[in-house]
Amino acid sequence: MSRTPQTVGPTGRAGHQRLWTTAHCGKLGRTAPEESTKPTVPTRIELVNRFAAWISDVRFHPAIVAARIDESWRQATGALSEATRIRLDDPAASTHQPRESARALRLVLIEQWGERLGSMGREWTRFARPADRHGQAELAARIAVVAGADPTTAVTHLGRDRAPHG
Numbered sequence: 055m056s057r058t059p060q061t062v063g064p065t066g067r068a069g070h071q072r073l074w075t076t077a078h079c080g081k082l083g084r085t086a087p088e089e090s091t092k093p094t095v096p097t098r099i100e101l102v103n104r105f106a107a108w109i110s111d112v113r114f115h116p117a118i119v120a121a122r123i124d125e126s127w128r129q130a131t132g133a134l135s136e137a138t139r140i141r142l143d144d145p146a147a148s149t150h151q152p153r154e155s156a157r158a159l160r161l162v163l164i165e166q167w168g169e170r171l172g173s174m175g176r177e178w179t180r181f182a183r184p185a186d187r188h189g190q191a192e193l194a195a196r197i198a199v200v201a202g203a204d205p206t207t208a209v210t211h212l213g214r215d216r217a218p219h220g
Contacts, residue, residue, distance in 0.1 A: 123165045130158035156201035163190065163197075178203040 096104070112118055137151030160181050164171055169184040171177055178198050185194030198204040 119165055123162055126158045126161040126165065130155045130162065133158065153201045156197045156203075160194075160197055160201070163194075 133151040133155035137148040137155075140151075141148040164181065164184065167184055167188050169188075171180050178201070182191065182194050182198070185191050195204065199207070
């Protein structure tokens, strides 16, 4: 589903609403309310509502989606480049970079599939479901392992966190 971006003002939602009201009032045998020539200042809540409507309209515009994919690819490849660059100087830090790359790659796939993760709670479980729907469950599982988000790694971390420290 592709949404067209809208602006606020005479060519956007406000203008569309005016046209709709005028057209539908005429169909109902009533006259549209006269527009005031004096400009009105929107309230804060009106501004927030307009902004929320605008952001919802443009968030899935192809150019915006492409920009998000490009940025996620940049982060994924950047993390791998950083791991390679620091591997000899700081091996521990270099092992963290593939995880960051896997997280960014997950976002690339979500965007390419036209899906969304929603809440960041249980984000890897939420990633596995659309991956399965798109026939990419095996790829999603491999990415989760690299990110340290697979069930085996999670259980290992839980065991370590609960073990007595001595």
